[in-house]
Amino acid sequence: MTTETAPLGTKVQNQELTVLGALKANMRDYGLLLALILIMLFFQYFTAGVLFKPVNLTNIILQNSYIIVMALGMLLVIVAGHIDLSVGSVSGFVGALAAMLMVGWRFPPEFAFLANPIVAGAICLVVGAAIGAAQGYLIAYHRIPSFIVTLAGMLIFKGLSLALLAGKSVGPFPAEFQLLSAGFIPDVIGPTVLSPAVVAVPASDGVAAVAAVPAVALHTTTMVLAIVAVVAMVFFAIRGRARRQARGYENEPFVLFVAKNLVIAALVLFFAYMLATYKGLPNVLVVMGILIAAFVFITKRMTFGRRIYALGGNLKAAALSGIKTERMTFYVFAIMGALAALAGMIYAARLNSATPKAGQGLELDVIAAVFIGGASALGGVGAVAGAVIGAFILGVMNNGMSIMGINIDLQQMIKGVVLLAAVFFDLYNKNRS
Amino acid sequence: MSNTILEMRSITKTFPGVKALSDVNLDVREAEIHAIVGENGAGKSTLMKVLSGVYPDGSYDGEIVYKGEVQHFKSIRDSEHKGIVIIHQELALVPLLSIAENIFLGNEQARNGVIDWDETRDGARKLLGMVGLTEDPDTLVTNIGVGKQQLVEIAKALSKEVKLLILDEPTASLSEKDSAALLDLLMEFRRQGITSILISHKLNEISKVADRITVIRDGRSIETLNKEEISEDRIITLMVGRSLDDRYPPREPNIGDVVFEVKDWSVYHPLHRERQVIKNISINIRKGEVVGIAGLMGSGRTEFAMSVFGKSYGQKISGEVFLNGKKIDTATVEKAVANGLAYATEDRKTYGLNLIDHIKHNTTLANLGGISRAGVIDDMTEMDVANDYRKKTNIRSSSVYQITGNLSGGNQQKVVLSKWLFSNPDVLILDEPTRGIDVGAKYEIYTIINQLAAQGKAVLVISSEMPELLGITDRVYVMNEGRIVGEMPTSDASQEKIMRAIVRAEGKAS
Numbered sequence: 031m032t033t034e035t036a037p038l039g040t041k042v043q044n045q046e047l048t049v050l051g052a053l054k055a056n057m058r059d060y061g062l063l064l065a066l067i068l069i070m071l072f073f074q075y076f077t078a079g080v081l082f083k084p085v086n087l088t089n090i091i092l093q094n095s096y097i098i099v100m101a102l103g104m105l106l107v108i109v110a111g112h113i114d115l116s117v118g119s120v121s122g123f124v125g126a127l128a129a130m131l132m133v134g135w136r137f138p139p140e141f142a143f144l145a146n147p148i149v150a151g152a153i154c155l156v157v158g159a160a161i162g163a164a165q166g167y168l169i170a171y172h173r174i175p176s177f178i179v180t181l182a183g184m185l186i187f188k189g190l191s192l193a194l195l196a197g198k199s200v201g202p203f204p205a206e207f208q209l210l211s212a213g214f215i216p217d218v219i220g221p222t223v224l225s226p227a228v229v230a231v232p233a234s235d236g237v238a239a240v241a242a243v244p245a246v247a248l249h250t251t252t253m254v255l256a257i258v259a260v261v262a263m264v265f266f267a268i269r270g271r272a273r274r275q276a277r278g279y280e281n282e283p284f285v286l287f288v289a290k291n292l293v294i295a296a297l298v299l300f301f302a303y304m305l306a307t308y309k310g311l312p313n314v315l316v317v318m319g320i321l322i323a324a325f326v327f328i329t330k331r332m333t334f335g336r337r338i339y340a341l342g343g344n345l346k347a348a349a350l351s352g353i354k355t356e357r358m359t360f361y362v363f364a365i366m367g368a369l370a371a372l373a374g375m376i377y378a379a380r381l382n383s384a385t386p387k388a389g390q391g392l393e394l395d396v397i398a399a400v401f402i403g404g405a406s407a408l409g410g411v412g413a414v415a416g417a418v419i420g421a422f423i424l425g426v427m428n429n430g431m432s433i434m435g436i437n438i439d440l441q442q443m444i445k446g447v448v449l450l451a452a453v454f455f456d457l458y459n460k461n462r463s
Numbered sequence: 464m465s466n467t468i469l470e471m472r473s474i475t476k477t478f479p480g481v482k483a484l485s486d487v488n489l490d491v492r493e494a495e496i497h498a499i500v501g502e503n504g505a506g507k508s509t510l511m512k513v514l515s516g517v518y519p520d521g522s523y524d525g526e527i528v529y530k531g532e533v534q535h536f537k538s539i540r541d542s543e544h545k546g547i548v549i550i551h552q553e554l555a556l557v558p559l560l561s562i563a564e565n566i567f568l569g570n571e572q573a574r575n576g577v578i579d580w581d582e583t584r585d586g587a588r589k590l591l592g593m594v595g596l597t598e599d600p601d602t603l604v605t606n607i608g609v610g611k612q613q614l615v616e617i618a619k620a621l622s623k624e625v626k627l628l629i630l631d632e633p634t635a636s637l638s639e640k641d642s643a644a645l646l647d648l649l650m651e652f653r654r655q656g657i658t659s660i661l662i663s664h665k666l667n668e669i670s671k672v673a674d675r676i677t678v679i680r681d682g683r684s685i686e687t688l689n690k691e692e693i694s695e696d697r698i699i700t701l702m703v704g705r706s707l708d709d710r711y712p713p714r715e716p717n718i719g720d721v722v723f724e725v726k727d728w729s730v731y732h733p734l735h736r737e738r739q740v741i742k743n744i745s746i747n748i749r750k751g752e753v754v755g756i757a758g759l760m761g762s763g764r765t766e767f768a769m770s771v772f773g774k775s776y777g778q779k780i781s782g783e784v785f786l787n788g789k790k791i792d793t794a795t796v797e798k799a800v801a802n803g804l805a806y807a808t809e810d811r812k813t814y815g816l817n818l819i820d821h822i823k824h825n826t827t828l829a830n831l832g833g834i835s836r837a838g839v840i841d842d843m844t845e846m847d848v849a850n851d852y853r854k855k856t857n858i859r860s861s862s863v864y865q866i867t868g869n870l871s872g873g874n875q876q877k878v879v880l881s882k883w884l885f886s887n888p889d890v891l892i893l894d895e896p897t898r899g900i901d902v903g904a905k906y907e908i909y910t911i912i913n914q915l916a917a918q919g920k921a922v923l924v925i926s927s928e929m930p931e932l933l934g935i936t937d938r939v940y941v942m943n944e945g946r947i948v949g950e951m952p953t954s955d956a957s958q959e960k961i962m963r964a965i966v967r968a969e970g971k972a973s
Contacts, residue, residue: 270842274843277843277846277847280862331839331842332835332838332839332840333832333835333838333839334838336824336828336831336840337831339817339824340817340820340824343817343818343819343820344813344816344817344818344819346813346814347813347814347815347816347817347828348817348828349775349796350772350773350775350796350806350808350814351796351800351828351829351882352795352796352797352799352801352829353828354795354797410817410819410820411819
């Protein structure tokens with residue numbers, strides 16, 4: 031996931047920063063990842079090992095997928111210096127639309143194709159993008175503050191979902207659509223049996239009893255994909271380092287470079303192994319992975335991303351540098367709309383029905399994830415990796431606290447404190463440097 | 464000889480990793496105008512922040528003796544209580560409050576928390592009178608010019624019964640007329656027994672009003688000069704620590720055909736449809752030529768430049784722009800840049816830089832196409848470009864990853880220049896390219912301008928400092944109230960001639 035390199039690079043011949051200096055310079059990035067790991071270990075201990083059970087890890091991913099999908103778009107929105115309060119309602123509305131298209135409405139035969147899950151899904155994405163575009167148009171070209179436009183959007187789409195569903199839940203979805211949230215990638219290679227099942231043998235004279243142990247079989251395709259991903263990550267990291275070195279730019283210390291890549295590779299392989307011992311990669315994780323990679327690329331490597339950071343950092347300077355600030359803002363909201371639509375479908379597919387309450391309040395989790403991930407409320411600052419880790423921090427806490435049986439009221443308070451603490455830590459760090 | 468009102472003894476102030484002030488001594492006498500000069504980053508503002516309690520007692524070494532007593536200011540409130548008031552470069556007025564409200568902000572004329580508006584207005588009117596303003600105290604601050612805002616700040620200081628007034632670059636954004644009025648006011652204060660400390664880059668102003676000057680360099684106090692010892696050359700030598708025989712690099716113009724031409728350019732005010740701001744201006748620049756636009760603040764120079772550059776100012780814009788004899792479209796900034804124009808703003812913090820991002824990203828912002836293919840940025844190329852321009856323009860920073868907001872004014876200006884140089888324009892418009900930056904950095908920027916002209920680019924320099932225009936340009940246009948009222952080769956120009964063109968035009972206008 032994180033192949034982004036730390037911001038290093040003065041043209042000093044083959045000189046390396048000190049380990050401590052590099053750690054300090056990237057305190058924020060490492061700190062966030064470390065916080066996530068610590069939180070996971072904490073709950074692993076206090077849930078008596080339930081957290082890391084393969085089935086639970088899979089659950090955490092499924093429970094948070096729609097938050098992460100929307101956090102990617104919200105990151106762009108917040109970096110551009112805006113906010114989108116409507117994403118929860120929009121995702122609920124699109125989920126409702128999906129349900130009506132696939133099960134609610136009876137189409138005449140010539141329009142029956144609209145109920146096809148793929149066609150319906152495409153329609154939903156387009157509708158989401160159109161909703162985002164409409165809000166973006168008002169924000170970018172008519173300069174109505176995004177807070178107001180999307181607050182209005184939140185109310186409007188909350189109402190529209192109710193109207194669309196006539197206040198009832200609509201479901202269940204066709205099996206193909208459910209695969210979006212409930213499915214796993216097929217094991218095209220076939221399972222690898224690590225240890226065969228052991229049948230329980232009752233104790234008899236002189237022989238100890240043997241308890242039944244289920245077979246441990248690995249979802250081989252998952253493992254292969256994970257290994258390919260790790261190899262690719264290491265390859266690109268080494269190539270990037272070599273290219274910097276060849277041009278004489280400062281690199282992060284070799285020790286740190288190796289350590290960082292080892293830790294990330296180990297984490298990826300560990301989680302892949304855990305998933306592989308259950309049912310393998312969930313489909314939704316594949317979708318998420320592709321989206322995360324795409325957004326890292328957009329924000330780090332594409333001019334589109336760079337322009338968004340620039341206009342969030344200083345709108346006037348960006349405009350005077352030839353950046354079409356209105357158009358960029360418009361695109362950002364359109365993308366957000368499409369992602370909210372996707373999230374709405376994932377959510378609906380997971381519940382296997384569209385409910386009038388679906389999506390409500392999700393915008394707050396999404397926004398919190400982005401801010402925990404280090405984005406600035408003033409715009410111009412934030413990273414995709416941060417937003418994703420932020421979402422996982424919230425997700426793991428939700429999951430862990432539920433397993434521990436902590437009351438929902440206390441859970442809310444703890445999450446609020448974590449959000450405050452993360453932002454406080456950020457500002458404290460910034461002021462100290 | 465009058466008494467010493469303030470003595471700062473061996474002030475040393477360290478920030479993590481940097482010694483900002485080292486053993487600085489300053490003594491200021493009662494009812495004098497004491498100027499402090501030094502290059503940007505020399506430590507002038509830090510010294511004043513120590514004095515006014517922004518850096519509280521204990522965060523620095525040394526002592527402050529004010530009116531014969533050692534002071535331990537914990538905050539600005541403490542120092543203001545003793546009659547020390549500092550007016551910062553960036554004005555601290557609230558734009559959408561009235562003049563009267565601003566003057567008494569934090570010091571409201573109130574009883575039991577209820578504001579007495581009559582007293583507020585009367586008090587404000589009286590204070591405004593003292594600084595020569597006749598504005599209605601209910602006028603919103605946003606509706607008066609920068610020069611008057613500065614005077615409101617001073618009126619605010621007077622309301623606190625100021626004994627020692629500190630002004631940090633008060634005339635940096637004022638026209639010559641407003642500056643002169645401000646300096647007169649300081650001299651009037653001197654007669655009334657108010658002491659002033661004046662921080663300024665404008666040596667001509669200092670030599671006009673200051674009784675004594677303390678020069679600060681690299682965080683040390685170098686020398687204090689008396690009035691009769693003050694000369695610009697002497698000050699400059701002390702400031703930069705070396706003698707600058709010439710403040711402007713030698714220029715050997717190699718001028719070709721007309722490259723850039725603007726014809727019949729007219730612009731109306733963005734809010735007031737009827738107000739014509741630019742009136743049928745036509746100018747041209749030749750290949751390799753540096754052309755200046757002189758004029759008072761408010762003459763429409765920036766408005767002209769910004770309206771040409773992608774219609775970034777005004778409405779109902781009419782006129783034509785030609786590059787190499789061909790008419791070009793400059794209707795958006797993007798088109799203007801694509802057609803070879805670049806405009807480096809006079810206000811680098813608001814319009815020039817993304818201050819929260821680093822040098823590298825700022826350098827490439829106006830020409831992302833130059834470092835990317837199909838919308839994908841090539842990291843290594845970008846790094847090479849940023850390092851290359853950092854070296855070319857001599858930006859002093861630890862690396863291209865330094866955040867531009869933390870750079871000094873001169874280095875920020877060099878980043879702005881780098882950005883526009885990398886967009887590889889044919890025509891560069893530089894609006895106040897050396898405003899608020901120190902002598903050494905100015906020289907470097909002049910050198911860059913010379914190099915650009917030598918490469919055959921057409922350069923248009925807008926500046927309020929006439930000696931600068933006379934020092935670096937080949938030809939000067941004089942602007943007044945939205946019109947070109949004079950044009951002369953620099954070899955033939957002088958400050959007097961430029962002023963005469965302006966004054967004559969004003970006579971005609973009225």
